[in-house]
Amino acid sequence: MTLYTLFLFIYFCYSFECSPGCIGGCEADNTCRGGCSENYFNDTSCLYCKWVDVTDDINEAFIPNGSYCMKTTNIIVKPTWLPEQKDLEDITTEKIVTFTINENSNADSSFCYYRQKYRLGKWFRLDMKDIHTDALSISITKNPESSAFLSIDVTNSQRDAYTGNCLAHASLNETKFETNMLVPVLNPIYSADSKKDENFYYIFVNVKEFKVVTVSLTIKPVNGKTGVSKFNLTQEVADSLAKDLSKSMYVHFSLEQDGIICYPVCIPNIIMKVILFEVEFNGDYSILIDTRGADRVNYVQEFEYEVNESGYKSSKCLNIWSGKPHGVFADEEPNGVSVRIEGKANTRRYFGIMSEEQRANLNAEVRAICPKNCNSDSGNGDCLPQEKKCLCANGFGGDDCHKLCYYNGKWQVNDYSSLCYFNTSHCDQFCKCEPGYSLVNNYCVSNECKNGNLGSGDECIQNSEGCLTNCMCDSSSGWKISKQKGKCVNVLCGNGIIDDLYMKGKFLRKEDCDNGTNCNSFCHCLDGHSPDPNDPMSCINNNISGGAIAGIVIGGAVGLILILIFFIVLLIFVLRYKKVDINIYKIQQPTYYYYIHGSTSAPPSKTARYMIDPIDLDYGNDTTATAIMDTRFERMEVNNYSRNKWLMIIFHTPNNPKYVFYFEPQVLFIRPHSTPKLLTSYMTLHCTTKIRDMKIPYTIWFSKSKSTLESIANLLKDKSFETWTPEDQVQMDKLCKNVRRHCHYQITIKTDAASSTHIDMDELNMSEKPIAEGAMGKVYIGSYRSVPVAVKQFRWESLNDEEMAELKQEVIAECEIMSKLRNPFIANYMGSVTYIPQVSMIIQYFVLGSLGEYLRKEKEDYVKLPYKLKVRMLFDTARGMQFLHENRIMHLDLKPDNLLVNSLYTDSACCIKITDFGTSRFTKKNNKNSEDKGLGTPIYAAPETYHDEYTNAGDVYSYAISAWELFYQEEPYKEFKSLFEIKDYVESGKRLGFDASIPMLLKGLIQDCWKQNIGERPSFEQICKRLVKLDEDAINHLELDNDVSDGRIEEIINNRTQRMQDQLNEISHD
Incomplete structure (x- = not known):
């Protein structure tokens, strides 16, 4: 036993990459078995x-x-x-x-x-x-x-x-x-x-x-923006690239190590890191410099040097390329620049690649594109740098948009005897065959193809139906590769219609049948059969004797009896068993210990004694992405090629809340000499995450005893590396004596998750400490795909599982609504994380924070706001609320803390954006011990909400209290000692007071908005119209701006911008 224990220790310690900080070895690469020692960060890797x-x-x-x-x-x-x-x-x-x-x-x-x-x-x-x-x-x-x-x-x-x-x-x-x-x-x-x-x-x-x-x-x-070019694109390098347009070279720009810090001449108001490079070449082609592969925002500038009379050398901006995508499809485009540089004779040109990131390191692809400028002067085409090639007009093509020798089924040259059809297999852009292929009837044909065999890359046997001379299926006439090797099948075969089939544009034949009885997969009748005149889709036997007819009658009678028996059995089955709930395929399957000791990696083959087809699963979405929350399935066929042994396959499904992979069955047994067995794999995605090329392992076991395999499955079930005991190993050793073969391999996922608002938590880079807290939960700053975001995590610690599930569904529904709302005065909703218990909502981060942070003297960023800016803020709020009400959405918690400041400049297109509409209902459900009635914050709540009466007019009341607070920049009801006093005061019809400083138009608006009778309060559409007059009247109240300091406002903007950058830097990695 001691030797055995020693063997296990050596095996587990040295079989995986394991950090020195791990206690008790590793169960997988960089996955510690027993935690981390005291000097290490206690995660599962112990690497930090x-x-x-x-x-x-x-x-x-x-x-x-x-x-x-x-x-x-x-x-x-x-x-x-x-x-x-x-x-x-x-x-x-x-x-x-x-x-x-x-x-x-x-x-x-x-x-x-x-x-x-x-x-x-x-x-x-x-x-x-x-x-x-x-x-x-x-x-x-x-x-x-x-x-x-x-x-x-x-x-x-x-x-x-x-x-x-x-x-x-x-x-x-x-x-x-x-x-x-x-x-x-x-x-x-x-x-x-x-x-x-x-x-x-x-x-x-x-x-x-x-x-x-x-x-x-x-x-x-030193003086001047000095720097040394780190890369020179010479004529020799450019010509080398132009000889082979498929060739690329990659240049590494390490801005962290080599970049100079300066104000670039083309963006003189932002400090950036810059690396200089030079280009000097001449030719009828262009050079493309593309940094989009890194998917990071960067810029490229072109400049020239100027020397004045005093000999001072300065720079002048010529061009600037931005790495920020723009336009309708900006969200789908990667960050980075794609710069086309055309040749100039005897001219050295100066460029700089730039980034605001201090640690940016970029790999730029450099290649030649668009030879002869795509013959654009003749109207043949245009150069598309984003696509790295020419876009040619009809009848023109190739790398340089020359006139094609063959186009749209017609030759465009007089002598084509030595030419191949353009765009056919192995025929180049000049209608010449590639090396290793010979010309036959204007096709490029391999030697194997000419000899009636299938060569590498050939699709079908020459001269078979639908097969061209070059052993390729005639796709232009609707022919494609069939499942039967070496044959083509028409795409119309199987559509349930008798179609005319064509080849090379000429009539070939009419289908014998289509998807009917005695009809094969090529829409031919089986041998000895002909089309059935009574059923055009099917075929019948050519010769039917009298005995055969009698047999058919008797067989029909027997068949009828069997059908009756089948329906009786089916009825019993339906009555005895309940319908399978599709939701069962959306839950995680049991964990089976991935035991591969003594196992070999063996892909499916007859040599490995088993076959699984397919092992690349796309779940029917080979060309489209898979929608989130959609349960997809794909069937798989498993063969046991062993002569005398049972086969057991176990699928070791991942236990990850981002997705569910469910195999039915998860453990499959196949006897020797049996027919292939079908199983079904189900996939449900819970967020937009990377799944393409993901591996799902499986293990294959062979034994003459099925009971041995069943015992192994039972032993592995619900076990993991942590729970696998020495006693389990002893039992496994005994069982493995009856195992003749043991191998493992993996299923590969070949689809992508569709873009959605269901965000992968691992793509969020969050601060460790919250930047704000409230009744709803905590707010963290973070970044999502390089965009600053605010992450709101709901505080639901006191909820049981049922309440958690109910509220989770409500949040998801609310997020679905928010994802469809797009308005300049509504905070941009980016998504939510709902696949884990800690539900989070992600919105755009606003560097200037909420309006409430500026209104009270005890706040760090208190500042006296200009009156015209206050009116503008009220106007933006009213327009945003008008939009919400028009879409039948009540805010329920309108207050300055839920008004995000987009700008502190009066002339900005938008100063305020509304957030947190609807989320107060989540707070109320969570606030079990609260005796307060109503949704929202009490001091802003309308009197009717204390009796659970909620209307659009309640938001108008809250707007009035917020307007009063914004004008006076004081806390409402600050002299009151409790919320009960405020409640009694408001329900009795009393309101906040005014002094002589408030303009009459604003005072009248506020008084109308907080009237006791909800029917007398104006709508936000009416409020917007009145605010236009308020804005025009603002010039008559310049005395209200006596204590306004523009310098203080600028200081706050600068400080908050720096604070945000510091917070983002703090959460970024090396």
């Missing part, structure tokens, strides 16, 4: 070092060292984002500073964010007061013996700033030993109440792992 919150008071951190995680206690303790002066070293320009980072160095977190928060490094401070150039050149070298991954981070934020701005980031990977950063000289970033008497650049040089490295750092002030 233990995460430490930099805001906590800690005295230790965990840093990678190869595949290990090392603990360090040399932590820099700092009160803000920046260390104290004692942990900074002052540095000056034009001076080389050399230092070493090792295990004794301090560990700290950077203002440029990394997955591994703490890193060993060294801080520097550079005084910028006496620097008057427009850029800094920072040279960094490391000793060649070091394999450290070195990073350099630069910020212009000052000590009292809210956080450090990641102005510049560069790196030296394990194989690179020097780089030069070009960093622009910018104004310092201060806090709002700063004295603004400092101007420093702070630099943090750090290493990714526990590595030793010696670094030399030099800083020089």
Whole structure:
């Protein structure tokens, strides 16, 4: 037993890739069996070092060292984002500073964010007061013996700033030993109440792992956007690409390591990383530079250098290409640029590839396209860079849109005796056969085809029905490859109609039959049969004797009796058994331990003694995507080719809430010498996720004893690596003595999930801490496919399973409604996550937050808003509410916190977007202990809602309270001590007060909107009309803007924009 245990230990430890942080070995690659040791982040992989919150008071951190995680206690303790002066070293320009980072160095977190928060490094401070150039050149070298991954981070934020701005980031990977950063000289970033008497650049040089490295750092002030081209496209390279248009070369642009940080000449208001490249070629073709394969937003600019009379070299923008898709199909297009560069004689052209991402690394495809400019001057075609080819007019084609020798069934040249039909197999664009093929009757034919055999790529035997001279089915006449090897079948065969069949445009024959009795799959009558005059779809035997007729009569009688017996049995079956519920195929199947010890990987074949057809499953959607929540199925046929052994197949279905794969049966037994067995695979997708090329494993077992196979199945059922015991292994060893063959393979999924609003949680990159909380739940900032989003997670901890399921269905229904609403004044709904218990709703993230964050003095971002902006906000809100009411949707919780600020500028097309309509009903159901009646927030609730009466007029009342709060920028009913006082006050007909400062038009509107009688309140359509007059009247109340500070508004916008960027950086990975 000891030797056996030792064997298992060695097997499990060394059979998989396993992190040193794993306790008890691995059950699969990077999947730990017994959790992670204390230095590691406790997920299933144990690949990452233990995460430490930099805001906590800690005295230790965990840093990678190869595949290990090392603990360090040399932590820099700092009160803000920046260390104290004692942990900074002052540095000056034009001076080389050399230092070493090792295990004794301090560990700290950077203002440029990394997955591994703490890193060993060294801080520097550079005084910028006496620097008057427009850029800094920072040279960094490391000793060649070091394999450290070195990073350099630069910020212009000052000590009292809210956080450090990641102005510049560069790196030296394990194989690179020097780089030069070009960093622009910018104004310092201060806090709002700063004295603004400092101007420093702070630099943090750090290493990714526990590595030793010696670094030399030099800083020089420079002028101008200098930089060295990293890639030169020469005439020789261009001509090489033009010789073979199918050939591509890929150029790697590492902006993280090689990019210069600057304001690009073509986008002078945004800091970007830029890598320069040059192009110099001439020819009648174009060069395409395509970065769409990376699916990341980037830009390409073309510029030229200008030198003035003083010899100063500057840049002038010529062209700019944006990597953001636009147009109707923008959501379906990848990010990235597709730039067509035409040749120019004796001209060197300058380009730059740019990105706002500090760590961007792009692979650009470079290829030649559109030779002879597609002969566009003659009207033959046009160049389509997005498609990487020419689009040719009718009668023209090939790479350059030349006149085709053969088009639309007709020759366009006089002598075609040595030419092949264009667009047929192995015939090139100039109607010449490819090497290895000979010309026969204007077709390109392989040697095997000429000899009556099937060659590689041939579809059918030459001169068989529907088969062309080149052994290809005549698809132009409706012929396709049949299931019977070497034959073609017409697409009309099987449609239940007797059709005329054609070949090469000429009549071939009329179908004998179609899908009837004694009719084969080619619509021919079986041998010895002819078309049935009484049933055109079928065939009958040519000769029927008197005895045969008698036999038919007797057989008919017997058949009738059998039919009666069949219906009786069927009736009994129906009465005894209930109808199968389709929902059973939407639940996860039992887990069977994937036991492959002693097994071989064997695809289906006669050699492997079994066959499964098909093993690539598309569930009927080979050319279309599979809709979410749609249950699809595909039948499979299984053969046992063993002579004397039972076969058992077990499908090890994935247990993943994103989808359900259900096999009926999941465990199948087939006796030897039996006919093929059918099974059905069902698939239900719960979200838009990647499933193409997904593998579902199965195991095959052969034994002479069916009972042995049944025992193995029972032993494996409901077991996993964690629950598999030594006793189970002993029992399996005994059973396997009767197993003659054991192999495994996998089913491959060959379809895609359709685009939908059902989002895959793994595609959401969320913050660890919520940015807001409320009665409804928590809100997190995140990104979904590079788009900033707000993720709302409902707080349903107190619900039981039945209540959870009910509310989940309501949320899904609400999300379906929201997904169909598109209005400028409604927050964009992006989707929801509903396949896990923690239901989430994803909407567009608004950097300026909600209106409620600006209205009360105790709020951090309180600001006095201009009166005209307030009117504009009320107008946008009213237009959004009008849209909701026209679509029969009540908000039920209209208040400033549910009005998202799109802009703080009066002249913007949209200042306010409405959110959270309808979600208050979820809050009410969850709020079991609440004694408050009504939906929504009490201080904004209409009096009738306290009696559960909900109408559009209730939203109008809430709008009035919100308008009062927006104008006065004070909390409504703040002098009241309880909600019960507010309730009694409102139900008695009393309302909030006014002073003399409020314009009469606005006062009158608010008073009408909160009238006690719901029938007297205006509709939002009427409110919109009145707000037009309010807007025109705003110019008469300039005194209301006496305390408005445009500078404060700009400061808030800048701070919130920076805060959002910091939050997104914080959740991004290395």
